[in-house]
Amino acid sequence: MYNRIMVPVDLGHTPGLEKALATAANLAKTFNCPVCYVGVTTETPSSEAHNPAEFASKLDSFAKDQAAKYGHEAMAKSYVGHDVSIELNQLILKAAVELGADLIIMASHVPTFLEHIWPASHGGNIASHASASVFVVR
Amino acid sequence: MSTDADTDAVPSPDGTSDLIKTEYQLGQDNLTPKIGPFGLDIHNPVFLVSGLTIFAFVIVTLAFQSSVGPIFDAIRVWLTSNLDWFFLSAANIFVILCLVLIVTPLGSVRLGGRDAKPDYGYIGWFSMLFAAGMGIGLMFFGVSEPISHYTSAVGGVTLEDGVRTDWAPLGGALEDPEAARKLGMAATIFHWGLHPWAIYAIVALALALFSYNKGLPLTMRSIFYPIFGERVWGWPGHVIDTLAVFATLFGLATSLGYGAQQANAGLDFVFGISMSGNTQVILIIAITAVALYSVMRGLDGGVKVLSEINMGLAALLLVFVLLAGQTVAILTDFVSNLGAYAESIIPLSMPFQREDANFSQGWTAFYWAWWISWSPFVGMFIARVSRGRTVREFVICVLLIPSIVSVLWMTVFGGVAIDLINKAGMTQIADADLPLKLFEMLKGLPLTEITSVVGIVLVIVFFVTSSDSGSLVIDTITAGGKTNAPVSQRVFWCTFEGLVAIALLLGGGLGALQAMAVSTGFPFTIVLLLACFAIVKGLMSEPR
Numbered sequence: 222m223y224n225r226i227m228v229p230v231d232l233g234h235t236p237g238l239e240k241a242l243a244t245a246a247n248l249a250k251t252f253n254c255p256v257c258y259v260g261v262t263t264e265t266p267s268s269e270a271h272n273p274a275e276f277a278s279k280l281d282s283f284a285k286d287q288a289a290k291y292g293h294e295a296m297a298k299s300y301v302g303h304d305v306s307i308e309l310n311q312l313i314l315k316a317a318v319e320l321g322a323d324l325i326i327m328a329s330h331v332p333t334f335l336e337h338i339w340p341a342s343h344g345g346n347i348a349s350h351a352s353a354s355v356f357v358v359r
Numbered sequence: 360m361s362t363d364a365d366t367d368a369v370p371s372p373d374g375t376s377d378l379i380k381t382e383y384q385l386g387q388d389n390l391t392p393k394i395g396p397f398g399l400d401i402h403n404p405v406f407l408v409s410g411l412t413i414f415a416f417v418i419v420t421l422a423f424q425s426s427v428g429p430i431f432d433a434i435r436v437w438l439t440s441n442l443d444w445f446f447l448s449a450a451n452i453f454v455i456l457c458l459v460l461i462v463t464p465l466g467s468v469r470l471g472g473r474d475a476k477p478d479y480g481y482i483g484w485f486s487m488l489f490a491a492g493m494g495i496g497l498m499f500f501g502v503s504e505p506i507s508h509y510t511s512a513v514g515g516v517t518l519e520d521g522v523r524t525d526w527a528p529l530g531g532a533l534e535d536p537e538a539a540r541k542l543g544m545a546a547t548i549f550h551w552g553l554h555p556w557a558i559y560a561i562v563a564l565a566l567a568l569f570s571y572n573k574g575l576p577l578t579m580r581s582i583f584y585p586i587f588g589e590r591v592w593g594w595p596g597h598v599i600d601t602l603a604v605f606a607t608l609f610g611l612a613t614s615l616g617y618g619a620q621q622a623n624a625g626l627d628f629v630f631g632i633s634m635s636g637n638t639q640v641i642l643i644i645a646i647t648a649v650a651l652y653s654v655m656r657g658l659d660g661g662v663k664v665l666s667e668i669n670m671g672l673a674a675l676l677l678v679f680v681l682l683a684g685q686t687v688a689i690l691t692d693f694v695s696n697l698g699a700y701a702e703s704i705i706p707l708s709m710p711f712q713r714e715d716a717n718f719s720q721g722w723t724a725f726y727w728a729w730w731i732s733w734s735p736f737v738g739m740f741i742a743r744v745s746r747g748r749t750v751r752e753f754v755i756c757v758l759l760i761p762s763i764v765s766v767l768w769m770t771v772f773g774g775v776a777i778d779l780i781n782k783a784g785m786t787q788i789a790d791a792d793l794p795l796k797l798f799e800m801l802k803g804l805p806l807t808e809i810t811s812v813v814g815i816v817l818v819i820v821f822f823v824t825s826s827d828s829g830s831l832v833i834d835t836i837t838a839g840g841k842t843n844a845p846v847s848q849r850v851f852w853c854t855f856e857g858l859v860a861i862a863l864l865l866g867g868g869l870g871a872l873q874a875m876a877v878s879t880g881f882p883f884t885i886v887l888l889l890a891c892f893a894i895v896k897g898l899m900s901e902p903r
Contacts, residue, residue: 233386263841263842263843264471264478264571264746264842265570265571265576265577265743265840265842266385266570266574266575266576266577266840267385267386267841267842267843268384268385268386268841271378271574272376272471272472272571272574274472275574303478303657303658303659303744304657304658304659304831304842305842305843306657306842306843306844306845306846306849307655307656307657307658307660307846308657308659309843
């Protein structure tokens with residue numbers, strides 16, 4: 222049913238991603254397809270890495286760890302943005318197209334009442350704009 | 360296991376660079392509270408201390424205007440009068456270091472690692488450099504400053520009790536219009552040429568080097584790492600970053616307040632919209648609203664696009680004035696002004712034994728303090744958009760090319776204005792208030808209605824392009840060097856800047872706080888001198 226699953230990853234908050242990562246791994250095994258972990262980083266030093274190359278290497282290690290933990294095929298791809306706060310959703314959507322992902326699995330929080338007025342969820346935004354299926358994991 | 364690589368992916372390693380090994384983790388001091396739907400990621404204590412200090416200064420200035428205003432003014436005047444030698448010497452050091460970097464092997468170090476690729480093409484890069492730090496100044500002073508220096512130079516030297524009371528640069532040029540014109544243009548170009556751009560280049564280069572190559576946070580304190588070591592993450596660093604936020608926000612807010620008055624004067628001149636507090640508040644709200652839209656569109660979708668539009672419009676206006684004036688004569692003047700600048704740069708930049716104290720203290724030292732107080736903002740913004748350039752390319756493009764553009768701008772606008780005064784008798788250009796001189800000059804050329812509207816649009820949009828880039832810079836500093844802090848923070852700073860401008864405009868105190876902002880030029884001069892040492896030390900350890 223699915224040929225490639227894409228999981229956007231925030232390397233600074235991996236503990237909060239556990240459920241989404243397990244979901245992606247299980248679906249990957251069910252449909253026998255690879256999971257591509259996508260990370261978006263800044264050009265300037267960030268909490269996660271000193272530079273984009275180091276970020277790419279950390280994401281690569283993260284994908285390897287996931288492959289070892291769950292036993293599925295994994296790949297990693299990093300994107301760099303000039304202004305990530307603004308470009309994040311755009312880059313995730315672009316990644317989905319470029320990677321040919323037909324399922325995006327994202328971790329997201331339960332929206333508060335005020336977020337119905339001022340949407341702050343990346344998952345919701347991606348689900349509204351992606352051509353692939355989107356699985357938002359609460 | 361595989362890592363895809365194509366044009367959009369992060370390029371495989373950017374090449375070797377000399378990362379600084381520090382135990383400090385970027386963002387480790389940050390607080391991440393959630394207020395309603397807005398998540399925050401703010402540095403503790405820089406965000407709160409700078410926000411509260413700015414708030415307190417505004418309240419104190421509004422409440423005790425008559426007593427604090429003169430104090431802030433006196434501090435500024437004392438600094439530029441007594442420490443003029445310090446400002447002038449420091450700026451000379453910055454220019455010399457930049458020139459040395461161009462010609463020595465240190466210039467071949469690449470910002471971002473040996474294999475890093477430039478983020479922006481030349482047009483976008485130049486547009487952002489100019490729009491952030493100098494565009495608005497060129498609009499206002501392009502006509503007025505050459506006239507001022509020309510007028511004072513032709514008036515010659517006047518003495519009272521053996522003390523010079525004139526404002527002429529150097530020895531003036533009594534009743535010699537041609538020599539006065541040369542000297543006036545040289546003095547103007549001196550204030551808008553190599554020295555200011557060297558000030559910006561030093562800050563930008565230091566920040567870019569320590570951030571992109573050394574892996575330290577993109578914030579002012581990082582420049583001090585070679586001097587203070589790990590202590591830079593404590594209070595010394597908090598003070599430097601807070602001071603940078605203070606200087607940037609007050610520099611921007613007071614300029615915005617004055618800018619609204621000046622834009623109102625332009626609207627009054629062209630459309631008869633009378634000067635009033637309400638109109639100026641509407642202008643500040645409009646400028647802030649466009650700046651907000653720009654920061655929410657981001658660096659590429661907002662700031663860069665607006666900068667390019669504005670630079671395109673400015674280039675059109677420049678070409679129009681060039682063609683409408685005496686084109687061949689202006690182009691000849693361009694060469695002779697460059698020659699006059701080269702001839703006068705050493706005497707104009709002498710820090711000691713100056714006989715023209717009014718000029719060297721009242722103009723030059725004031726300008727240097729002003730540029731230096733803006734340098735954390737402009738320098739940091741330049742650093743943000745300059746990854747991937749070699750140091751040599753960076754210095755040539757941030758120092759030499761903008762200086763040549765400044766010479767061209769001053770030659771065209773100042774030269775045409777002086778010609779209109781001397782040859783067409785349009786003395787109203789010299790007599791007009793500062794914000795109106797440009798429009799009075801445009802009246803002497805064809806298509807005044809169109810060019811005046813273009814002039815007003817340029818003034819307003821240059822304020823937007825300073826406001827949006829300034830908000831991004833403050834946001835990054837108060838997030839501890841994170842450039843990916845939540846959008847709500849940049850919205851907060853942009854709005855805060857507009858509100859401070861409105862409060863000071865309506866309540867008074869724009870002049871006092873602008874004097875205070877300019878006074879921060881003194882501590883930042885020390886910062887920049889230390890940055891020179893840090894740059895050389897940092898570059899020497901980089902692979903070339």
